[in-house]
Amino acid sequence: MVDTARLVQTAAGGQEALYDGFGGPFAPLDVGLFQDIVVTSAQQYMRFFVETYQQAIEADSPDLLRFLGEGVERLSDFETAWDFAVFAIRECLLQRAAPDVALGKALQLGLRLAASGEGGSFRARTSRPIRPLWGKLILPELTSITVERDLYSATLALDKIRLELWRDGESWAGEEVDELPSIRRANVSAHLVVPAAAPVVGCDCVSMLSTDEVSRLQYLYQDAITLIEEGSPSYLQWVSRVLRYISPIEADPGVMRSGSGPEWPGLAEMSFRCDPIAVAEMLVHECSHQYFNALMFISPVADGSDTTLYFSPVRNCGRPIEMILLAYHAFGNVLLFYRECQFRGVDDSGFCERNEAELLPQLGVLEDALRATSSLTEVGHSLWQPLSALIGSVR
Template structure:
């Protein structure tokens, strides 16, 4: 019998207000694991290699699952596993998936086996002289074109034409215990840390970390990583102090930051890929406040995308395009709802950051702008007539939260400036999109 993930009334109501909490986030992560496993099963059924290799991979995954279900789940539910499955399944359906795309599963199975403490020995792909060890790092293997990844007693070893290379991490405790990362050719995934925060991967090596509106950055040097670490620690402290509920959500669900290339020195960028729950890409933030708000903003996208994997919220037959105050282009209803949900978090974050003495004026201005943008966008969502039953319940929760944000007292001049800014944005949008506006 097929079973489906469902959210209970309480977690759904919490998510509908733009919050959620660790319980709801954990439920969304569980649904992502099921999604990843379904797509992996699809890839195995269409495996381009021999049946013996396919059966070995399937057996390795099953032995890991039986031996240590929680560690298996942690490996297979990782955000960039979602990116890989999404990219590879779409490519396979178009007939353009490379053998290395399928064989990424071999590395994933070996990592799961090491985490579960069961043995494995699988062939893994080499791309341009580099071998990916999912979630852990990448190894330069020179001219080798083939390699094997072996799991033994919680450790991984690579054989690529010479002596085995032992990956300097023990996986048996769930989180990798690093045992030296200065070995030639080995590029570990670095982790950002802060008091009372789980480690968050800063992944600049995974071959499936792309898909944002800016290319992923190449390998960061140690000085750059130190700057990321400093701003992350400051941002997390800020969140824990002023937005403890948001910090708890992030602790439950945020797993990976993907550094993006800084293509425009005057513009910061961030984006969440639809199928990478708990990860997002961004250029290095200019300040701790910027990162704190960006983490809230992008994780809102992960939460709503995770909810959409469980239940539809909008009618796909609606082809109209709408004004989104934070965008210059006309947006479909689903995109507008994503923006509304994200900016509820943005408004909430700037509201709370007014308590930082050095940020009061800036945060008040940004809060005033964001809450008006949410109100305008949500009004269009509510009036669309194209929401599902679950979508209407979500809109009710978002309206309650938005009205609370609008009721927060602010200086009249700050409110007036935000209103003028929204009006100007709408006029500019109408000028750019005359055909849509006239429809």
């Protein structure tokens, strides 16, 4: 947990009002606060990571250690910090990862900082071959790299090859370098995680994707974003603010399966053998988790005094109160998305109406647990009480 009193001070309207915008797009979000939470958390995790793994990094890549030591200031930008490469180091710390694992994460972090900044150079080695990312570019497998970067170009000397890269607008380009496919629609700009990139990201992904399948997935996800734009402009902004990567995962036809986590800010794993409206729901659901997880960087949602396992109709098992709150927050936003789509007359063959009728009583069970516990913090309450007021009766 990041300890930063400046970020958790109560606003004039009370702490609940300060965090209501994390509950859903129905309340104004203090975007500056959201970005400060992400950047400050990333900076503190990076300092601790460099301190913890200093000896291991210095033994193999002293130049990389120097670059990372100077790199905290490079994390002053939200777009740089809001990335799996940055928060993977948090997972290293939490899991007390082995030095060789941490070294690979340190290398990807160094590449993230170098690609995002205005310049810099370092040399690094890793004991495990990896295929890291440089922006949207998937580099060839390597165990060593020398980076020379200026404002508009970069030279990367890998084990056996040399890459010349250049800035192409807001992104990077290079000859004979694979890249992540783009997903662009409305004001959403994200990239598709392909199997070659999944290992360095650390997320699940399908094992193979043909060129035709990649194209089909791009159209599917873009169609889903169009549905959100047409059915709920407020949720379009909710999604676009945080979505940066989509990783396609396996599921049977028609089955909705999705996931995300604090170690992958901006990333949503989603099944793809379903209709665009189902994909739109998963986007709303997983992007809701992104706001929840960001708030958890600075404040717990429960004080730990309640060890009861409350029944979750979503998982059909007992769950801790924090997970009950997480589910209510995501599915409550999904229900409001259903209602907006119905109000605006989205052509979904009755999907939203059917699923609202099924979801509402499940939210009632989750809400009973939230009302019963006395362990939620003010931040925790801010993530469900405003939602509850908008949802109305769950009976």
